[in-house]
Amino acid sequence: MKAQKPRRRRKVMRQKNCRLCENKIFNIDFKDVELLRRFQTEGGKILPRRITGNCFKHQKLLAIAVKRARILALVL
Ligand SMILES: [Zn+2]
Numbered sequence: 001m002k003a004q005k006p007r008r009r010r011k012v013m014r015q016k017n018c019r020l021c022e023n024k025i026f027n028i029d030f031k032d033v034e035l036l037r038r039f040q041t042e043g044g045k046i047l048p049r050r051i052t053g054n055c056f057k058h059q060k061l062l063a064i065a066v067k068r069a070r071i072l073a074l075v076l
Contacts, residue, residue, distance in 0.1 A: 030068035044076025
């Protein structure tokens with residue numbers, strides 16, 4: 001008989017609503033490096049929506065802002 005692996009339930013901090021909506025940020029400035037960094041990993045990747053809890057609209061805006069900031073080498 002094979003011992004069953006105990007299934008680990010990953011505890012995911014679920015943020016229901018988008019932080020940007022809460023703070024009423026509707027235009028994300030690519031010069032706002034601090035804001036952009038909050039939604040990136042240490043390596044400079046953009047965090048996926050399921051982790052940040054951003055809404056579609058903001059995630060899209062954020063991705064654009066991050067990409068612009070990358071061109072100007074403001075973020076990784
Ligand atoms: Zn939002």
